[in-house]
Amino acid sequence: MLTRLSPLTPLATQLRSAAFPLTQDWGVVDAWFRAWVAQTVLRDELRGWLRALDHKKAEAILRGSRETTTHFAWCLRDVQGEPFSFWLHEYKALEDWREGYADSVHNHRYHFCTTILSGNYLHERYSTTRDPLTGMITGAQLRRRTVCQTGSCSVMHADEFHRIPEAAERTMTFLVKSRPVSSFSLSFDPATGTGHRHIPVEVRLGELATRL
Numbered sequence: 289m290l291t292r293l294s295p296l297t298p299l300a301t302q303l304r305s306a307a308f309p310l311t312q313d314w315g316v317v318d319a320w321f322r323a324w325v326a327q328t329v330l331r332d333e334l335r336g337w338l339r340a341l342d343h344k345k346a347e348a349i350l351r352g353s354r355e356t357t358t359h360f361a362w363c364l365r366d367v368q369g370e371p372f373s374f375w376l377h378e379y380k381a382l383e384d385w386r387e388g389y390a391d392s393v394h395n396h397r398y399h400f401c402t403t404i405l406s407g408n409y410l411h412e413r414y415s416t417t418r419d420p421l422t423g424m425i426t427g428a429q430l431r432r433r434t435v436c437q438t439g440s441c442s443v444m445h446a447d448e449f450h451r452i453p454e455a456a457e458r459t460m461t462f463l464v465k466s467r468p469v470s471s472f473s474l475s476f477d478p479a480t481g482t483g484h485r486h487i488p489v490e491v492r493l494g495e496l497a498t499r500l
Contacts, residue, residue: 304370311467360380375463400443
């Protein structure tokens with residue numbers, strides 16, 4: 289999807305040429321990511337690149353992007369065979385947030401690194417307790433609460449739980465995600481004490497005919 293003039297090419301090249309499976313040592317990816325962010329004016333370069341997109345590349349971004357309850361997730365690069373993808377998250381105004389996955393205590397099916405391009409958000413990390421039979425979350429304990437500012441970087445592994453309960457107006461973040469390391473993710477609503485298991489539609493496709 290991204291070719292010449294893309295500010296993301298140096299990072300993509302480094303990740304593609306890794307001599308190890310990225311999901312097995314995401315800490316190294318985090319170190320590469322932070323070094324790359326420190327060497328580039330990413331927000332300005334992304335702005336210029338997006339303004340220069342031709343119709344074909346713009347259509348490719350639109351096909352891979354989606355709206356969530358709290359933000360728009362713009363897919364900047366997702367190439368078959370590459371062990372990563374690149375995303376731009378554009379957070380909505382707080383009054384437009386809907387209750388859902390992103391502002392619950394949750395994990396992800398993949399590892400990711402992120403940096404804040406503009407704005408800030410409140411980031412909470414949690415430890416969780418699980419039902420030994422179902423594996424569902426039955427409780428969540430706040431470990432750390434941080435206001436993450438423009439320019440900050442952070443990393444999340446698939447077995448870690450977090451929550452973003454609020455974000456400043458016009459907050460945008462850039463993320464590099466690994467490929468999924470799990471077929472589902474979990475969330476927990478502290479207000480109701482309810483846990484959920486989330487299975488993406490592409491994982492369910494293989495059983496669709498059986499359920500029909």
